[in-house]
Amino acid sequence: MKGALPIEIVGGGLAGLSLGIALRRAGIDVTVFEAGDYPRHRVCGEFIAGLDEATMASLGLTPYLADARAHTSLTWFANNRAAGSSQLPEPAWGISRYALDQRLAEGFVQAGGTLLVNKRMDLDDSRPGRVVAAGRRRTRSTWIGLKAHIAHLDTRSDLELHLVPGAYVGLSGVEGGHCNVCGLFRRRAEEKQEEGRIPLEHYLRAYGFDQLSERVARAQWIKSSATAVAGFSFASPAQSPSELAIGDAYAMIPPFTGNGMAMAFQSAAVTIKPLISWSKGELPWLEVVRRVRHDLRQRFGARLFFARTLHRFLHVSVFQACFTRANRHRLLPFQTLYRALH
Template sequence: MKKNADVVIIGGGLAGLTCGIHLSKMKLQVILIEKNEFPKHKVCGEYVSNEIKPYLDWLDLKIQDLNPTTITELEFSAPNGKLIHCTLPLGGFGISRYALDYHLYQKAIENGCEIIHDTVEDIDFKNDVFTVSTSDAKMFIAKIAIGAFGKRSNFDQKLQRNFILKKAPWLAVKGHYKGDFRNDLVGLYNFEGGYCGVSKVENDIINMCYLVNFETFKKFKNIDDFQTNIIYKNAHLKQIFTNSTPLFEKPLTISQISFEEKTAIENHILMVGDSAGLIQPLCGNGMAMAIHSAKIASELITDFFTNTIKSRKELEEKYTKSWNYNFKKRLRTGRFLASLLQNKTKSTFVMWLLIQFPFLLPRIIKRTHGKPITLNY
């Protein structure tokens, strides 16, 4: 089977689905290929910065129908339990990937985006077109290909991307719980070898998602042992975990997470979301960045098909420039902050500094977030 389209999107996470919605809204013929069915839980902090809200409204996404929590405050804790509070400069909302991804999926279909559940086996670029082959022997021909295959994929290996060749030392663990936690608060609690984000999503559910260095984690037999011996040393985390009831049979995990630099273009494929760059979760901005990157790519692709952008070279140059302008400094700041928190001496000094000068924390947050998206249409 062979089928033609204007754009083929590989991956149906936040960035891929957002591209599908946007480009279909602009009347382009879009095929999105995603191996998993919807809805599905994913390892994620599940906090979305309000900087992208104007864009979500333009896409006609009815996020309020999903009953997200409104989050305005941050609680930050050192491993020894010392706390700092601040008001988030922009604020945001809490929504599960289970609910949000499914909402985007339904909107993409409504807009006319064709979604195919299959596994991509190969992407070939030749004679200025892409040929995408799947495990079900399907073949898709398109002028533009978007890579939205997430943090780590077999295609990163096939493309021999630099980050995939380096050791990725991070493991993430996520669970949903019932318990007592403020609706308007996102908590960031540090422990030896990592940190945990806690916030409410829809239906009064608490999302707890932590990132840990695998060298720290592997000293223990299982997740329960690790949590008891390491995470519970932070009194705030111990109280939250021990007074909450898990809703999953077992936590979700993902390993080999890399925060190394990536490139926004690989073999003429436009990378979006985590495929283009993964920000440290402590910044609380990964979901917003994924959606924002989809906006940038979709606008430029639309200009390409309306001949406002005259060539593939111009398209790729403009996307790379725009991606770097919007996200490169944020990613660099995230890596720097994470390196400080992983060093016990430095993290103690940072905590002391923030306690003495509490106005610094909102300023640091601003360096990992953008201004509210402005729309020119």
């Protein structure tokens, strides 16, 4: 677009790349700065729940998810016992971040975007025309997340969620027939020394996922896919008045919802129109920031509150027992819970 102001995006994850592609389609010059490289494995449960058709269409996501698995069934386990099964109100996509991020990066470059990899930017340097899509902020935290792919695992349904006191683990099939195993563990002193070097199998055994440990022992871990992450929290990060943040940089929803990736895409979609107006000189930057924050609060406020509240109890044994009992007596309003969390 002639005379349009260029846009910079810090962070080439789902939010940054999908926004970059949409802005390139509108003819705007876009540069994405990415601290890492592609393809790479990332800690993620790798199922996308609650991604609406309007967002898919406005970002043109369909080709990127062409071979994703469509998951419709979910089984929960609490303390190693099956606690219930449900059908999801809508299918969730199962796809590895290794494939998805790489495809979006290629799509962005094909659309004419400039992608600078291994380029870590100063996140405090917010300025007009710069979008922060740099993911979760580093902070002190009690959590560690680990993930690895596994082959030949016999699963009970499309998605599995395993709860024990102090941790939960999700299983999701991804493209190519592998299963992603991803867990969130409340860190304990004995693991802190060795953190990062301890494999997921150890955590499963140490935290009491006995039934799952036995099953994965018969399958085959894909060692190159193992990754770990620590130093994140679910509180909303502080933002300077002129900072335009999307995706996890705006807010991180607890992973049990499988909704973080959908939120990354949804926040990118919300940002397209105001950014195009700014680029054409029709809207001042601070008004762009105000509008986007307002829309994100409207869209995500209740969802985040509800998910964070539930997350506080999810790994507590008393809650897990009540949850299991309620489900056995068909008192758990799964469909209502799902709607509130997505």
